[in-house]
Amino acid sequence: MKKERIIKELSELKKDENYRSLKLTDKKYINFSSNDYLGLNEDKELRGEFFQKFKDEDLLFSSSSSRLLSGSYPIIMKLEKKLEKIYNKKTLLFNSGYDANTCLIETLFSKTSLIISDRYNHSSIYSGIKASEAKLLRYRHLDYNHLEEILKKYSSEYDDILVVSETVYSMDGDRANIKKLVQLKSKYGFKLLIDEAHSFGVLGYGECYEADVLDLIDYVVIPLGKAGSSIGAYVLMDELSKEYIINKGRKFIYTTALPPINVAWNLFILEKMEKFNFRRKRLIELSIYMRNLLNEYKIETISSTNIISIVIGENQRVNKISENLREKGYLIYPIKEPTVPKGTARLRVSLTALHTKEMIQKFVKELNYEIDNVF
Template sequence: MKLKNIVKELEIKKSENNKRELKIIDETGLNLSSNDYLGIGQDKNLRVEFLKKFGDKILFSSSSSRLITGNYKEVRELEEELDKIYKKSSLVVNSGFSANKTIIQTFYNKNSLIITDRLNHASIYDGILSSGAKIVRYKHLNIKSLEESLEKYSKIYEDILVVTESVYSMDGDIAPLEKIVKLKEKYLFDLMVDEAHSYGVYGYGIAYEKKLVKDIDFLIIPLGKGGGSVGAYIICSKEHKDYLLNFGREIIYTTFLPSANILWNLYILKNMDRFKERRKKLEDLKNFTKEKIKELNINAICESQIIALIIGDNKRADVICKNLRDKNYIVYPIKSPTVPKGSERIRVGLNPNISKKDISNFLEEFKNEFNSIF
């Protein structure tokens, strides 16, 4: 791509009020933009406890892929623990993005059909493009739309994958996993579920809580949100795991995570029951927030710990967020085309360290800003 074309495209982004830049976070403000839904990643006491127990075992590089010297003792212990919990085989990989992309491009090809929720993550779409499979998008969380696609294509394609997330990052809305699983009985497709925004918040994830793991071919558990860490778990059959180790390019040719991350992930996994009180506080805060939004008559989507405060314009979203940051609230706009035009927003991630007073004051400030910006 020529430099003049690069400059031109960046200027277009700027003129549309949509040019992305790295931000400097004021750590003294109230952080409402984090995905650390249980406060695990920022918990100093938890970190001190972890380092006291495992500090002498920590290394900061594995220096190799899993298939060479990266298959060290701690990661084997982590996968053994996962196998016991989910009662299937597990594979730890470097990120949720890599997990989603690798699964799709490894197991599916030009003879396959991928039926994906319209609002699925970019990593899922990257995997589909890499695979060469035919893509069909169904209306967001719409079971009727999904079944219409299955009805239309199941007689044409033998190899079909349906992909959904459990909780969606922009609206915080929740997929009807039981209904999707029920469709498998009739249409015999493979099912892939991304639990990025439900792990931790719902314990081991919504699929686990609803006893659906056995019905899901690829359960992806990224750890950078409620898990307070980095990396991802792939929960699948032993045959799928073995195939990934032999044909999954991003697994074979990637330097694996160091023991510092793996030990932390194992520590969080084994202590999941300790976070029940945090989950209870988060649920209480979510319900309080929903009531406050209703009281203030704010246009918002709030089904989970993710709250979307709808503004409806890129420029207004920028101005409102800047004014709120000046008042010590760490918030940033989510603009089109990341979300559909007219639904530009502030995305708030709740966590149990946010007080009801804090969220109440913030929502009142947001309402004032929204009403004053024309």
């Protein structure tokens, strides 16, 4: 790409109020943009317990190798075995949810496949579909009648069909109907991939596990950078798919494995997951409390989870509201295109178990003021 073209594109982003830059995150702010939904990352006692448990182990800060060389060290194998015991599916650990989604799709599907994706699925899913060269069709967000219309039309034309959905959608804070997707799978015989990025931890071991439909779902991707309070992603699948990805998945084969210290933390959190019920209950209570407050102030949201999306509209307006709230001590970043459709720029509130009702009450009051006064 020529320098002149780069400069021009960056100038256009600035003109459209869509330019991105890195900002220092200061702890003096009340953070409503964190994905640490259960508050595990801020828990010093939990961290201390972790270091005490593994004090006699030599937890290195790098694996220094890919999994197929010396990167399949004991604790990473122990983690995958623990996952397979919990989920009763074969498991591979990836370095990120993005890598997991792209590698899974691009490795197991090809030009002869049809992939039907919820329109609002994550960018990583579309990157994998593009790399696979499969035929792509999108169904309207959470519209299962539309999905079935597509299935009726194309099921006879393709032997290899994949339907992809997330459980909780981070831009709108709404939830997929997993049981409906499983019913359609039973009827039409397609393969089903579910991304649990925003439901793992918040819903225990994930919505597919808690709804007892894991054995009916072909692939489950569980990224760990949200309520998992870590890095990496678990991919649950059948034995043949695991074997094939180990042999053919480029993002798996040619990537240095996660460091032992991160993997030990992942194992530690996984083993304690059932002990975080009080955090989950608190998060549900706070989410209901905030949605009720927004309703009192007549601030609209379609969210039904702890991710509460408030559509503002234009980039300039959402930027200004975000800046004003920051000056008042609240960290909440605007979400703009291409992450969301043009004209639907929004504030996305990420509630965590560390927030209090008092924090939320004061924040909603200030938010309401800004919405009423910024034009």
